[in-house]
Amino acid sequence: MATPLHGRIDSAIRTAKQWESDKSLLKEIRESIPMELLVPELVCEREAEWRSFLNDNDTATAAAPAVTKSPYYRDDDVNYEGDDLLLKRLTLYFKAEVMKWCNQPPCCNSTCTGNDDGKQMESKGMRGPVTQEEKSGGASRVEVYNCTLCNTETVFPRYNSPRALLNSKRGRCGEFANLFGTYCRALGFDTRYVLDFTDHVWVEVWSARQQRWLHADSCEGLIDRPNMYEQGWGKKLNYAVGATHDSVADVSKRYTRKFLSDEFQTRRREFSPNEVMSDQVFMQMNGTVRQMSKVAKGRAEELDKRAKMEEKFFNTVQSSGVWDSEYREGRISGSLAWKAARRELGEDNDTSKTDEKKDGNDKASEGETSFWVESFLPSPRCQNDMTIVVRPEATEGKSWSIQVNGVPCAATLSNGVAVVIVDELTGCILQSKAFVDWSSVASFLDTVPDGRIVALCSFADDEEEEKKESTNKINCFDSSKFGRLGGFDYDKVTSSPKDFVSFIGRLALHPTWSSFHASSESSSMEVSIQFDKPTSSTAYKLRSEKNTVPAVVYSRLPDYIMPLNTQLLASNYQKRVAFEAYMEKDFNSSSIVGYTTRSDAPVYLIQNSAFPFRTANGPTQANAEGDDSSWTTYHYLPDAIVPDDDVVEEQNNSKNSGTPNFDIPIADDYFMGLLGSQLLVKNGNSSTPTLLDTPNALTNSRLIALYFSASWCGPCRGFTPMLIEFHNVLKEEVASSHGLEIVFVSSDRSDAEFQQYYKKMPFKAMPFSQRELAQRAKSLFGVRGIPSLVIIDSLSGRIVVSPDESRREVHQACQYGEKAIERLFHSWLDKVPEESKSMLDILALSCAEADETAKTGGGNAKAETYLKRSIETEATVSSQLSKDDIAARVKELFPQLVAQGLAPNEAAAEAIKQATLQQSDSKLDSGHMGGESKIVTHYDPPVKTDMSVATTADNIYRMNSDDKDK
Numbered sequence: 001m002a003t004p005l006h007g008r009i010d011s012a013i014r015t016a017k018q019w020e021s022d023k024s025l026l027k028e029i030r031e032s033i034p035m036e037l038l039v040p041e042l043v044c045e046r047e048a049e050w051r052s053f054l055n056d057n058d059t060a061t062a063a064a065p066a067v068t069k070s071p072y073y074r075d076d077d078v079n080y081e082g083d084d085l086l087l088k089r090l091t092l093y094f095k096a097e098v099m100k101w102c103n104q105p106p107c108c109n110s111t112c113t114g115n116d117d118g119k120q121m122e123s124k125g126m127r128g129p130v131t132q133e134e135k136s137g138g139a140s141r142v143e144v145y146n147c148t149l150c151n152t153e154t155v156f157p158r159y160n161s162p163r164a165l166l167n168s169k170r171g172r173c174g175e176f177a178n179l180f181g182t183y184c185r186a187l188g189f190d191t192r193y194v195l196d197f198t199d200h201v202w203v204e205v206w207s208a209r210q211q212r213w214l215h216a217d218s219c220e221g222l223i224d225r226p227n228m229y230e231q232g233w234g235k236k237l238n239y240a241v242g243a244t245h246d247s248v249a250d251v252s253k254r255y256t257r258k259f260l261s262d263e264f265q266t267r268r269r270e271f272s273p274n275e276v277m278s279d280q281v282f283m284q285m286n287g288t289v290r291q292m293s294k295v296a297k298g299r300a301e302e303l304d305k306r307a308k309m310e311e312k313f314f315n316t317v318q319s320s321g322v323w324d325s326e327y328r329e330g331r332i333s334g335s336l337a338w339k340a341a342r343r344e345l346g347e348d349n350d351t352s353k354t355d356e357k358k359d360g361n362d363k364a365s366e367g368e369t370s371f372w373v374e375s376f377l378p379s380p381r382c383q384n385d386m387t388i389v390v391r392p393e394a395t396e397g398k399s400w401s402i403q404v405n406g407v408p409c410a411a412t413l414s415n416g417v418a419v420v421i422v423d424e425l426t427g428c429i430l431q432s433k434a435f436v437d438w439s440s441v442a443s444f445l446d447t448v449p450d451g452r453i454v455a456l457c458s459f460a461d462d463e464e465e466e467k468k469e470s471t472n473k474i475n476c477f478d479s480s481k482f483g484r485l486g487g488f489d490y491d492k493v494t495s496s497p498k499d500f501v502s503f504i505g506r507l508a509l510h511p512t513w514s515s516f517h518a519s520s521e522s523s524s525m526e527v528s529i530q531f532d533k534p535t536s537s538t539a540y541k542l543r544s545e546k547n548t549v550p551a552v553v554y555s556r557l558p559d560y561i562m563p564l565n566t567q568l569l570a571s572n573y574q575k576r577v578a579f580e581a582y583m584e585k586d587f588n589s590s591s592i593v594g595y596t597t598r599s600d601a602p603v604y605l606i607q608n609s610a611f612p613f614r615t616a617n618g619p620t621q622a623n624a625e626g627d628d629s630s631w632t633t634y635h636y637l638p639d640a641i642v643p644d645d646d647v648v649e650e651q652n653n654s655k656n657s658g659t660p661n662f663d664i665p666i667a668d669d670y671f672m673g674l675l676g677s678q679l680l681v682k683n684g685n686s687s688t689p690t691l692l693d694t695p696n697a698l699t700n701s702r703l704i705a706l707y708f709s710a711s712w713c714g715p716c717r718g719f720t721p722m723l724i725e726f727h728n729v730l731k732e733e734v735a736s737s738h739g740l741e742i743v744f745v746s747s748d749r750s751d752a753e754f755q756q757y758y759k760k761m762p763f764k765a766m767p768f769s770q771r772e773l774a775q776r777a778k779s780l781f782g783v784r785g786i787p788s789l790v791i792i793d794s795l796s797g798r799i800v801v802s803p804d805e806s807r808r809e810v811h812q813a814c815q816y817g818e819k820a821i822e823r824l825f826h827s828w829l830d831k832v833p834e835e836s837k838s839m840l841d842i843l844a845l846s847c848a849e850a851d852e853t854a855k856t857g858g859g860n861a862k863a864e865t866y867l868k869r870s871i872e873t874e875a876t877v878s879s880q881l882s883k884d885d886i887a888a889r890v891k892e893l894f895p896q897l898v899a900q901g902l903a904p905n906e907a908a909a910e911a912i913k914q915a916t917l918q919q920s921d922s923k924l925d926s927g928h929m930g931g932e933s934k935i936v937t938h939y940d941p942p943v944k945t946d947m948s949v950a951t952t953a954d955n956i957y958r959m960n961s962d963d964k965d966k
Contacts, residue, residue, distance in 0.1 A: 004271045005239070005281045011838045012195040012243035013289055015178060018162055019185040019193075020245045025163050029186040038089040040068045042082070072096075084207050087189065087216060088223050094180050095221035102156065102170045104145055109152040121145040121154060128665025129157065137164030140839050141665070148864070173219050177201040180218035192242040194251060197271065198235055204242055204251070211309065213242070215254070226254050227323045238267035246293035247303050248286050250278065253314035257323055368440060370411050370433045373545050373613040375863075377428040377636050378405040379591055385530045386427040392457045392500040393522040399612060402455045404429050407608050410457070417441050417501075421867075422453035424506065426538050426638050427531070429611075430867055438493070442482055449869045450508035453529070454485065458501040486510025492518045513932050528932055539639040542576075542594060544646055548633045550596055550610030557582060557595070557603035567602040573650040575603050576634075594635030606635065641863040664702060664738060665839070668695040670797040671704070674780075675743060676773050680758070680765040687759055697764050701741035701794045703828055705806070708778060708788040710747035711757035716787040719807065720761070722814045723789070727762060729821045740825060741794075745774050747786055791828055795836040800828055 019026075035042075072089040080088050104118035114120040124146050129139040138160035145154045158174065159165050162182040165175050177193065181203045184191040190206040192213065202217040216223040229235045242251040258264045265275075272278040290300065378386075389403040402410035402420045405427065410418040411434040419441055421431040430452070435441045445454065482490045487505050504527045505514030515525050557567060562578040570578070579595050582605075593610065597603045616631045672694045679697040680689035698704060707723060709716040723742070730740050744765040748754040754768040766774055777783075781790045783803060789810065791801035801809070813824040890911045897907035 005278065006285070007834045007838045007841065008195060008197060008239070008271075009241050009243070009248055009281070009285045010834050012193050012241045013245075013248055013285070014835070015160070015195075016181070016191075016193040016243045017245045018160070018178075019182050019191065022163060025166065025182070026186040029166065029183055033090070033183070033187065034093075035086075036068075038070060038072060038093055039086050040070055042086070082209055083189070084209055084214065086187070087184070087205050087207075087214065090183065090187070091180070091216050091218055091223050092221045094183060094218045095176075098169060098183070099176050099179060099218070100170050101176075101219070102172060105143075105154050105156040105170070107147040107150060107152055108154040109147065109150050112147060112150045112152065114147060114149045118145070120148045122148050124153070127663040133157075133164075137161045137168075139164075173200050173202075176219045177203055177217075180216070184216075190244065192244050192251075195241045195243070196229070196235075196237065196255075197239040197241075198237055200229070200235070206306070212313070213251075213254075213306075213310065227257075230256050230258070231323055236267060238264070239271055243289075246290055246295050246299070248282065248289055249307065249310070250282050251310075253318055257317065259318050368433055368435055368444075369413055370431070371409075371612045372615050373548060374432045375428065375430055375543070375637055375641060376407060376409065376611045376613075377426065377540070377593060377638070378407045378608050379593065385528060386422075388422070388453070388455050388504050388527045388529070390455055390457045390502040390504060390525040391522075392502060401457050402432075404455070405608065407611050409611065410434070417456060417458040419444065420455045421448055422455065423638060424451050424453055425531070426540075428638055428641075430641070438490075445482075445484065445507065447868050448507055449867075450484070452507050453504070454507055455504045456502070484508045487514035487516050489516055489518070492516075540636045541639045541642040541646075542634045543637045543642045544648070545613060545633045545635070547616045547630045548596075548613045549616050549631045550606045550613055550633055552606070552609045553596065553604040554592070554607045554609070555605050557605060558586070561585075562603070564602060568600055571650075572597075572632075572648050576648045579603055579634075594633065596631055596633040598631045601631075606633070610635070638866075640866040643862055664700050664794060666695070666698055666701060666704075666794040667797045671695070671698060671794075674773070674777060674797075675766055676770045678767065679743065680767055682762060689758070689765065691767070698741055698743075698794065700737050702735070702738050703740045703800060703825075703832075704792045704794050705740060705742045706745050706777060706781070706790045706792065707742050707763065708745050708747060708783050708786050708790075708803075709757075710749075710786055711753050712749065713747070713786050719787045719811070723810060724760075724762060725814055726810050726821055729818050730825055731762075733818055734822045734825055740791075740828075745777060747774070747778075793832045793836050795839060796833050798833055800831045 070089060072092040074088075074092075077085060077088065102118070104121040104123070106118045107114050107121065122145060124144045127142050127144060129135045129137075129142055134142055134155075134157045137157060139157035140160060141158050143156040143158065145156065146152070147154060156170075157164075157168075158171070159168060160174075160178065162179055165171065165179040166182075168175075169179075171179075178201075181191050181193050184203060184205055192204040192206075194202050194204055194215075196202075202215065202219070204213040205216055205223075206212075207214050214224050215226045215228075217225070217228065220228070222228065225232075230237055237252065237256050239250065240252045240255050242249050252268075253259050256264060268275075268278070272281065290303075295303070386405050387403075391401055391403075393401075398412035398418070399410050400408040401412070401418055402408075404420065404422055407429065409420050409429050409432045411432045412418055413434040413436055416434045416436050417438065417440075418434045419432075420429060422428065423430050431448075433444060435444065441456070448454075482488050484507050485503070485505055486508075487510050488503050493501055499520045500518070500522045502517045502523070502525045503515070504525060505511065505516075513527050513529060515527055517523055517525055556564070557575075557578060561582045562570065562575075567575065567578075575595075575597055583592065591607050592605050593608060594606050595603050596606060596610075610633075613633060675694055677694055678691045679694050681692045681697050682689050709720060711717070727740070727742055742763040744758060744761055744763045746754045746758070746766065746768055748757060748768070751768045758765050781788075781799065781803065783790070787807060788803040789806040790799060790803050791806050792798065793800050809824055813820040890908075893911035894907055897910050898904060902910060
């Protein structure tokens with residue numbers, strides 16, 4: 001019996017086999033590798049000089065030929081020799097010179113002014129391969145993006161073919177590992193492809209010198225760091241499969257020291273019922289791949305010898321339960337949001353912290369980090385004012401350094417600057433970020449619209465050197481870019497190292513309540529602000545945050561709104577209706593900001609204490625049917641930043657609500673050759689068919705049934721109504737899309753008979769004129785009589801159910817009703833080839849990943865418009881000033897500064913600076929928002945709430961369990 005393990009193992013084997021299939025590609029790669037740069041110690045082009053040196057009788061006086069130092073030399077190279085050293089430097093070379101990490105592809109429009117890193121690209125979803133290039137490159141799915149600058153559509157095919165990857169040299173971990181494995185094979189390394197079921201891949205290379213497999217991750221540019229994933233990234237591993245073209249093994253024990261723990265074993269049970277069954281699957285698959293590869297006796301003996309040594313090593317290290325070395329770094333490759341979504345940041349995956357490693361592909365290298373979810377609206381009910389507090393030395397944790405109406409919202413970086421942007425109309429926390437230097441702060445503020453409220457604070461954590469470094473960063477920066485912050489005195493910030501800098505104000509305005517503080521002593525700053533009009537006049541909408549839990553839940557939705565048992569069974573739409581009814585009826589609901597729930601769980605209400613939100617236990621796990629059982633948190637935000645399509649709609653039934661959101665890459669060429677270029681289709685209730693291209697007619701079909709029938713056949717006339725019922729139940733109740741598509745293949749004697757018979761059917765049909773193709777299809781599938789029904793896998797074109805079985809099964813299912821029809825359909829899906837299942841699993845996981853990327857980084861053009869300033873051609877504030885005004889002010893200030901004791905040159909420079917600052921500040925209006933500010937020497941902190949993901953999850957689970965026991 002096939003288990004979830006079989007498909008994953010088979011996928012790993014297929015990838016490894018690709019490395020052996022194209023000898024010309026291996027030769028091309030081998031010739032491109034600069035061996036003299038990688039290991040000049042082992043390669044010498046001047047062999048004659050070496051021979052002369054070695055044969056010289058007086059070698060004591062002879063000079064050895066010079067050896068160039070490799071640009072990929074590292075201090076720890078002394079620990080490696082020969083081929084192991086070559087592998088180490090090949091990994092670094094590959095990361096630096098061969099592959100480029102791709103978060104989003106660059107715009108394909110050559111005239112677009114956007115950056116090459118694709119930051120302006122907005123994800124529009126996923127589709128299957130369409131073009132010949134995508135299909136020949138083995139692209140299992142194609143990501144589609146739209147450029148926000150020029151509105152050009154750009155695609156990112158996720159190629160599986162090594163040759164296609166060598167041409168594109170762009171991708172993520174899957175593409176990196178695939179092509180790097182090919183590079184290793186090109187140099188003759190015995191190489192394993194390692195597939196981690198928690199969504200990462202790398203390779204292992206056999207070290208003949210050390211007689212063991214060496215871990216090599218080309219994404220990170222590291223080898224021999226098996227503790228990197230569990231100890232460094234904080235991954236919750238379950239299975240790691242190592243496959244070559246002629247062997248496969250479970251290598252999980254190399255990458256964990258928790259294999260024997262209950263937690264680790266529980267995660268593995270998702271894929272196998274027990275370890276005995278797991279071992280049997282690997283033994284069976286290993287035997288099969290050896291047999292198919294026709295492994296020679298000597299090779300088989302070598303593989304057996306390695307397996308015994310490896311198992312002995314695994315048992316030894318698992319009995320110790322500890323790593324023999326430390327690795328505490330989070331992941332390097334990938335954007336910060338992407339790493340956070342995958343929980344690979346390290347240090348318990350606290351998304352308010354950033355990875356100390358610097359890589360050109362992530363936000364951390366740009367000096368930026370942010371919360372998992374940045375926007376939050378404190379208490380959306382009628383509100384006339386708000387309070388903002390800045391406390392650089394918040395004892396509850398750095399997130400409390402900035403509070404908006406009591407909500408902690410400061411993202412933090414070590415020795416960094418926390419910046420919070422608040423909506424001036426609603427008091428909503430729009431953005432919360434942290435930066436490593438003031439230059440990055442200014443660049444960010446330059447994108448924020450005028451009028452927004454800004455709260456910021458900086459703090460130097462420890463060393464004096466770090467304070468000086470931070471000051472140097474701002475000293476070399478054009479400080480005039482802070483001119484839009486009315487009341488912000490960057491002269492004080494730059495004059496000498498400051499431990500604490502605090503500011504509350506507005507962009508392009510200088511309200512009377514704006515407040516600034518910079519000194520070596522910490523002080524709390526509190527500002528009370530009155531809105532121009534009550535926030536109740538603003539439209540609000542619930543925003544969904546998938547795979548997200550609040551810091552704290554307040555209570556469960558009351559039974560008088562929806563009884564507990566009903567909540568446990570309710571759909572998302574029903575829960576939404578019940579929540580909205582509660583918000584309208586209950587006077588206690590004024591403090592409620594949203595709710596969190598998942599399938600088979602009640603509705604839990606949340607208040608201000610829910611923020612900051614946290615990612616739930618790992619990325620959303622969606623299966624091929626699109627089911628999602630992860631926690632989703634819904635919270636109110638201004639309508640302007642909630643996508644229009646973020647709605648919870650009523651579904652006719654739970655089955656159709658789980659339709660996958662990806663396109664199925666059906667075998668277009670195969671079905672066009674089989675059925676012709678066009679099929680007859682009926683739209684809606686219309687009985688008049690129209691011609692449609694075959695790929696479009698069969699789009700998103702999971703299974704395709706060919707129904708061979710004729711009007712003159714009595715058994716056909718009896719079976720057709722039954723098949724129509726079967727078809728309608730599937731379309732209406734089970735799978736309106738990504739389901740079964742039936743194509744009528746006629747054996748009628750005339751076109752008139754065909755038209756009369758087809759009039760009763762809701763199916764697609766081959767035109768009667770294609771009788772030659774129809775006869776060929778009958779011969780191909782061995783149809784000897786009618787009616788006959790052939791079930792075909794849409795991805796591979798293989799027969800799933802034979803004609804004899806399918807007709808009998810449909811007849812039995814229709815006798816027992818809708819549930820039996822549904823069970824039959826799913827039993828057919830279980831029979832499709834494993835490679836088709838694997839491809840759909842990959843598509844489903846990729847869509848889940850795309851959803852997380854869209855949620856954390858983009859995909860919300862509506863919000864982007866509201867959050868970002870529209871800049872066409874704006875000069876800086878200082879460049880717009882009147883030269884005459886500045887000159888007059890300099891003339892006035894100069895003698896005053898000389899009188900204070902400054903030298904003439906110093907006085908002139910200072911006069912120019914002060915005149916520019918005063919003139920800039922005078923340009924800023926105070927605005928219409930009233931308020932007052934004060935510096936607080938003593939501040940009573942609010943009660944701290946434990947906001948760890950584990951505590952939050954435990955809180956929800958405990959409440960859920962208590963509810964179910966009632």
